[in-house]
Amino acid sequence: MRRRERTTPTGGNSIVEQDTPVGGLELRGITKRFGSFTAVDQVDLDVRPGEIHCLLGENGAGKSTLMNVLYGLLEPDDGEIVIDGAAHVFNNPREAMAAGIGMVHQHFMLVDVFSVTENLMLGREGGALLNAASARKRVLELSSRYSMPVEPDALIEDLPVGVQQRVEILKALANDARFLVFDEPTAVLTPQEIDDLMRVMQSLRDEGKGIVFITHKLREVRAIADRITVMRRGKIVGHAEPHSSEADLAELMVGRAVDLRVEKTPAHPGATRLAVRDLRVANPAGGIVVDGVSFEVAGGEILCVAGVQGNGQSELADAMLGNVAPLSGEIVMDGVTLTKASPRATIDAGMGFVPEDREVDGFVGNFTIAENLILNRATDAPFAKGVALNWGAILANAEERKVEFDIRAQSVSDPISSLSGGNKQKVILARELSRPLAVLVASQPTRGVDVGAIEFLHKRLVEERDQGTAVLLVSTELDEVEALADRVLVMYRGKVVGIVAPDTPREVLGLMMAGVPFEEATKVGQAGQAAPTKEEDHG
CATH class of the missing domain: 3.40.50.300 (P-loop containing nucleotide triphosphate hydrolases)
Structure with missing residues (x-):
């Protein structure tokens, strides 16, 4: 493997840029387009047995798209998947699973009204897991082996999200997966559940599994990574060592120094x-x-x-x-x-309002940036003259907001749909805070x-x-x-x-997020113990 180091402009830890060796699982030149948009652009990535390879990048960087190609959910427009030196083409997840690849999705692929055991049996065309007794035995065996307590007969809808995620992992392990993809797995977990997940991932790594951990959270990357690859706008922009600072990782993700405080x-x-x-x-x-x-x-x-x-x-x-x-x-x-x-x-x-889903509730995609900046005041002076719009005032307002809120756009007359996610959010915030x-x-x-x-x-x-x-x-x-x-x-x-x-200590907040009252959470946090919640009695 060839290594090239550079020092970041901020003078922090050096970022390691490296060429990867042949072996294990490799993605070579993967490209995926959606119409004219290139979501993944000529990406090379390798995963070695017995390591946790963190794929870091902001939402929209192309991480999940790349892994969906690996798992057979998407067909690549170019490139190949190589396992132990042999090229593969996966037309669906079943073929990927047969080749030893498992995926734990951010949004669980579970049937809520089915039991844990029944969910493990889904999609089987043959084998022991079609037998309920054998499948139940397999749940108990894997649950014990990896210290992930799960009740085989419990319905998914009755389980807290942390336990549901264990079921997702057990589904992948039931297929004897050699390589596991964890796609933003901490998004719906409390801090305590995140700690449990990290321990499971480390246990799987120590057993020889190759793990891809997709995330945009710098704290988690530094806590668990053996190697770090960073994506930005569909491309690999570099690699970093686990001891790299959060500031250095953020710089690699964004392309400039960022003040995280x-x-x-x-x-x-x-x-x-x-x-x-x-x-x-x-x-x-x-x-x-x-x-x-x-x-x-x-x-x-x-x-x-x-x-x-x-x-x-x-x-x-x-x-x-x-x-x-x-x-x-x-x-x-x-x-x-x-x-x-x-x-x-x-x-x-x-009242000003910044909605949770900007794409659905925050703007009108085919309206211009200028128009979106006055959506909540389109009938007010100076933006309206009677029943007509005052375009001079609308455009002048947009130019002011563009500078004030650092909206990166060529023209305020461009459709807002042409902007990046961050700039769309700046438009929404500019609209709400300009009154x-x-x-x-x-x-x-x-x-x-x-x-x-x-x-x-x-x-x-x-x-x-x-x-x-x-x-x-x-x-x-x-x-x-x-x-x-x-x-x-x-x-x-x-x-x-x-x-x-x-x-308030993070572990106390985490317990409260699991329903534990503050006083009890504080006592448990001080004692350094895990507080079982009522729902976790299933395990």
Whole structure:
């Protein structure tokens, strides 16, 4: 193997750029296009038995697309897959599994109403696992061997997400996989569950499995990687050693030095600007997803809502804007009751809203950047003259916002769909922050955004706080919560587990995210023990 080293512009650890040897599993020149867009561009990657190879990159860098090609979910436009020197073409996942490749997906490929054993039997054309007794025995054997306790007869829908993920891993191992792909596996886990997963991955590595760990989280990469490969915009941009600093890894991901720290002074909260009292919200199926939630946010503070995805945070944010009508409870902003108000009335009352899914709810893709910047004020002066639009004012506003928010675009008359994820998010934030606000609700504001844009977005959120706005920030990223929060509200299964200080130990926050009350979580954290949650009795 040839190694080439360079020193980063910031003078930190050297980044190792390396050519990989033949052997094990290799991807050679893989290219995948979707129309005119090249998602993966001439990528070479190798995975050796007995190592954890981290594939690092921001969302949209091409990591998952590359692994979907490896697993037979996508057909490459160019390149080949080589295992032990022999070229393979996988037309579907079954062929990939037969060649010794397993994949643990970010979104679990499990049937909720089936048992653990039945899920292991799915897709079998023959063999012992078609026999329920043999399959059940196999579950117990693998569960014991890899210290992943799972009850074979438990229904998937009754298991917490951490245990469901164990089932995904056991499915791959039941096929005698030699090479395992973990695709963003920590996205839905508590910190304690992440630690458990890391131990499982290390155990598999020590047994000789080759593991690809896909992530965009620098902390996790440095904790577990044997080798690190970084992708950006569909290409391999370099390789790094596990001891590389987070700053160096971030620089390799973005292409420039990035300040990962959030500079903010202590908050100086004023009067309460948002009050939520005993709020209850149902999902379309009628299930209660926000259950008696109460809190207040003062002007000049950031209250972060933390929790594992799917515990009611999304519905809570939507209820703030009026996208979802609460069953009961009260939402009050600056003394005005908005519980049953429409989104239009809520916006007019002074609420800014950054939606969780910008592609669906944040903008109109075929509208220009300039048009998207005034979506919530298109009928207001100076952007409207009677029933007509004032294009001079609209374009002037767009040029100002483009500079102020560092929106990287050739022209404000370009469609917003032509922008990168980070620049789309800047447009949304620019639109919301370009008018006086009482409250800003920001849901997953940096999801799918590169670390350079995150640096900018965090700075603007803090500036909005310092102008006296009450900021309600919903995030599943604990690093973001710890960096931005003045207080942290933890949700679990639609309820508030507690509201705590931002310097609360990570292990305590993790236990609270699993439903453990603050006092109990603190005791367990101090004792250095794992706190079993009620749901984990299945194991």
